Amino acid sequence: MTPNPSEKFVGIQISPISFVDEGVDTVLETLQNRVGVNVLMLGTVSWLGLKSGRSISHALDGWPDHGVPEPYQMRGGAYFDPDPRYYRNTFMADYRSRDPEFAGKDILKMVVPDAHERGMKVYVELMEPFFKYAGHGSAAAVEIPTLPQAMDIDIFGRLGGEPSTSHPGYRSWIHSMIEDQVRNHDLDGFMWCNERNSPLDTLIQGGAPGDFSAASRAEAEARGVNVEACRQALLRLYDFMQEAAAGKAFADGSLITFLRVLLENPEALIWEKFWLERNKDLDRELYGLVKWCKPNLPFGLNIWNRNHFNLIRRAQWPWAEQTRYADFVKPITYQHQAGEVWAKELSFFRKTVLRDFAPAEATTALFRILGLKEAPFDQIVGAGMDPDTYVFGQCEDALRGVEGKAKVYMGIGVDAPRSRPDTAKMTADIAYRSVHATYRAGGHGIVLSPNYASMHLTHLDGVAQALTELGLK
Structure with missing residues (x-):
């Protein structure tokens, strides 16, 4: 597919600190003229370094060739000035960042x-969960009074690690925070990312699922769900997962035993379905909210790569459904990091449900089911995933799934954080081939991800070269 320059969409996810460290004009000049970016995907609210800070993997990857080469003691929060009129129905009215670097600074006004003066667009980019997300450089503390009282509750009645999205004050805050930005700022679009683990996700990863908070229970009961029966069913599954992870021998193997326990406790699937629908409801609500405020403002979804690495999530999140509440989708395909992500995903299943399968044979079978054509398991971490098969294939899958009802902007990884020294390193060639693979598959654009603050300009030069060859720069 030959891209149309008049429809160019070359986005980049960028944290507020880059504009403070390097200056607004310098950043815009670099991105527009050196790289070829025309859309900024600006993180405005977060307590995660991956969204609001500098590089979170500098220990492995070194500091990039721009910005300030030292850790940023991010405290998190809003990097714009919230309008108090929008927060009368939430306990989270005061969430302005206390980072000293942003004293007196509103990133959107900055x-x-x-950006508009240069003809560049600005989208706000947000991700839930906002707090304490492993592997995302979470702030050491979240300075919001009474936030712990809004946490979800697990099957044992314990306080969970994330706010309950059913808590009226927390859900109202998300609505208010987005309405505030959409109404008060001249934005060009909005991108929302939802990366919550479902009850089954949590069980397979060895955790105790929720959400059995009072608000969630009330919602479930209003839908005719027997909450206690569901909790008891999840307890049975939890016991199985713990036994499997501990190495207990099962006469019929771990997979058959898992299926047996699940079929004997179908209420667990009822709770999974309830949780999933409430999770999707939030996406739908935000789409409707943005469209009510500004009907022509594009609203898109930043789609977790686990949705194409996990066969359960793959079944739960069909592309066609998401086009009902998204104008565009951005599949996350962080190629060099993808082997590490796959190995981690497989490790969850191999401790429990697929415990009896060797990593290589499990990978071969799952790749066949998921349509992945990548290196074998013993090479996947060091090789990463090939742009010509992985990015191309995921772009084709997304395009086929959305059936022309939404744009597909591929999430191209550029220096996505590594947590293992044996994980494939980023190169300019990977970036170059990823861009070409996107447009060859028919994609409508790209979003360079996950954060400019960690990207090396020499790697972004590969993007610039590809865009030049495609007539987009």
Whole structure:
């Protein structure tokens, strides 16, 4: 597919700190003229370093060739000035960042006018969960009074690690925070990412699932769900997962035993379905909210790569359904990091449900089911996933799934954080081939991800070369 320059969409996810460290004009000049970016995907609210900070993998990857080469003691919060009128129905009215670097600074007021002056667009980019997300450089503390009282509750009645999205004050805050930005700023679009683990996800990963908070229970009961029966069913599955992880021998093997326990406790699937629908409801609500405020403002979804690495999530999140509440989708395909992500995903299953399968044979079978054509398990971490098969294939899958009802902007990984020294390293060639693979598959654009603050300009030069060859720069 030959891209149309008039429909160019070359986005980049960028944290507020880059504009403070390097200056607004310098950043815009670099991105527009050196790289070829025309859309900024600006993180405005987060307590995660991956969204609001500098590089979180500098120990392995070194500091990039721009910005400030030292850790940023991010405290997190809003990097714009919240309008108090929108927060009367939430306990999270005061969430402005206390980072000293942003004293007196509103990132949207700093960036939007200058970007528009250059003909660049600005989208707000947000991700839930906002707090304490492993592997995402979470802030050491979250300074919001009474936030712990909004946490979800697990099957044992314990406080969980994430706010309950059924808690009216927390859900109202998400609505208010987005309405505030959409109404008060001259934005060009909105991208939302939802990366919550479902009850089954949590069980397979060895955790105790929720959400059995009072608000969630009330919602379930209103839908005719027997909450206690569901909790008891999940307890049975939890016991199985713990036994499997501990190495207990099962006469019929771990997979058959898992299926037996699941079929004997179907209420667990009822709770999974309830949880999943409430999770999707949030996406739908935000789409409707944005469209009510500004009907022509694009709203898109940043789609977790686990949705194409996990066969359960693959079944739960069909592309066609998501086009009902998204104008565009951004599949996350962080190629060099993808082997590490796959190995981690497989490790969850291999401790429990697929415990009896060797990693290589499990990978071969799952790759066949999921349509992946990548290196064998013993090479996948060091090799990463090939742009010509992985990015191309995922772009084709997404395009086929959305059936022309949404744009597909591929999430191209550029220096996505590594947590293992044997994980494939980023190169300019990977970036170059990823861009070409996107447009060869028919994609409508790209989003360079996950954060400019960790990207090396020499790697972004590969993007620039590809865009030049495609007539987009």
